[in-house]
Amino acid sequence: xxxxxxxxxxxxxxxxxxxxxxxxxxxxxxxxxxxxxxxxxxxxxxxxxxxxxxxxxxxxxxxxxxxxxxxxxxxxxxxxxxxxxxxxxxxxx
Numbered sequence: 013x014x015x016x017x018x019x020x021x022x023x024x025x026x027x028x029x030x031x032x033x034x035x036x037x038x039x040x041x042x043x044x045x046x047x048x049x050x051x052x053x054x055x056x057x058x059x060x061x062x063x064x065x066x067x068x069x070x071x072x073x074x075x076x077x078x079x080x081x082x083x084x085x086x087x088x089x090x091x092x093x094x095x096x097x098x099x100x101x102x103x104x105x
Contacts, residue, residue, distance in 0.1 A: 019064035019088060027063045027087060028054065034083055034102045056089050056098050064088040 031053060035041065041049075057063065066086035087100040 014066070019066055022063050022065045024057050024060065024063060027057050027065065030065070030085055031057075031102055034085060034104075053100055056091065056100070059091050059094070060089045061092045062090040064090075 031049075035049065064087065066088075083102070083104040085100075085102040087102075089098040089100060090096075091098070
């Protein structure tokens with residue numbers, strides 16, 4: 013079960029670094045994808061009051077299909093000025 017204590021508070025810089033490392037293996041991304049990432053992900057990170065990152069859940073969290081994803085990142089982004097909570101999921105599927 014996912015509970016709030018499984019999330020850790022991280023800095024904007026750390027979140028951006030994690031996401032850039034996730035995108036990096038793709039090589040050159042299309043202009044459209046780059047614009048989408050900037051608008052939907054990086055702009056939200058820049059405007060946030062807090063970012064919480066789902067920690068590694070360990071082997072007990074592996075489901076029947078095993079390790080389907082090599083990379084999976086989940087962020088809860090809080091923007092109090094906009095009254096918005098955003099869930100960002102970055103996975104390699």
